């Protein structure tokens with residue numbers, strides 16, 4: 001029997017552990033680094049990867065692992081909208097507080113946070129940590145000491161701290177952050193012998209460069225772990241496990257199609273899997289279902305990522321018209337500059353170079369170095385489908 005109530009796919013949210021595939025090298029490496037803190041040594045990692053590649057999922061899996069297997073108190077907090085050190089530090093302590101809420105020894109730790117704990121939510125299910133600005137500034141200044149005091153408090157129960165700071169893209173743009181982090185690490189190294197704290201910053205690969213530009217010596221401090229695409233085999237494993245979980249069969253040619261269009265990108269395999277899951281009506285995914293699923297997924301992905309990022313950003317009528325011409329070509333991931341140029345009128349030709357630069361900056365295409373100068377490639381298999389759909393829509397309208 002198959003189950004049509006809940007999709008096993010989670011596009012956009014960290015994947016549940018039982019559906020996690022791949023990354024075994026990175027996991028081994030990270031676990032080794034986490035292991036280092038048991039000797040009292042503080043560790044710093046930068047986890048780098050493009051959007052949707054699986055950074056948050058990896059961090060969340062790792063936190064789960066260290067929490068259950070290593071007796072380490074772990075937090076994974078998202079700092080996407082945070083731009084000040086005070087907010088960042090407040091988030092970190094609030095998350096630590098929330099994490100300990102489940103523990104029997106919460107009352108002990110609550111005292112540590114003083115009078116700034118607020119029980120929120122209808123039934124006091126959640127807690128927040130909201131000290132006044134002055135105290136937050138103090139926490140920023142004395143961050144090593146505050147963490148050290150917390151470590152002392154939980155010593156009986158936990159052997160260390162795991163802190164994953166996700167989406168730090170905005171924060172690392174600030175020179176204060178780079179300097180603060182550097183002095184944090186230096187102070188820990190000089191003043192604390194036993195400081196079992198693992199900190200992992202998570203962000204886009206270019207943010208690592210930003211950080212090293214703002215504070216060059218930071219690059220000696222961070223161990224960089226980078227994640228890239230999954231292999232087709234891993235994508236296939238994922239789709240097989242996910243569909244099997246809900247009792248749905250997948251025919252081989254349908255599987256091949258979904259794997260191909262996923263282009264090794266975790267986010268795409270979830271979008272395609274999810275769309276196909278809802279399209280299927282009989283518990284067997286055949287090629288027709290898969291094609292419809294890919295088209296639906298392209299629609300969703302385009303609306304979520306290309307509409308706001310590209311269609312709204314690229315307003316110039318000439319750019320729009322080039323984009324539509326790009327979409328007219330038979331669906332293909334690669335193109336040569338000169339082939340597209342041949343379809344353009346004089347005015348479009350004049351701005352074509354800038355157009356290409358712009359959509360490159362927006363992360364839609366990249367230079368195809370292997371095929372030489374003037375060769376470009378969409379960053380995934382799905383974007384050209386959406387661009388084609390858009391130009392078809394325009395033609396009909």
Ligand SMILES: Nc1ncnc2c1ncn2[C@@H]1O[C@H](COP(=O)(O)OP(=O)(O)O)[C@@H](O)[C@H]1O
Pocket residue numbers: 010011012013014015016019020021022023049050051052053054055056057058238265266267268270
């Ligand atoms: N190793 C993995 N196995 C299965 N699904 C994954 C894996 N990594 C990521 N995903 C899925 O891919 C999508 C993007 O993952 P996410 O961790 O949010 O990426 P990032 O944080 O790099 O933007 C999510 O839908 C997530 O469920």
Ligand SMILES: [Mg+2]
Pocket residue numbers: 055056057166167
């Ligand atoms: Mg993420």
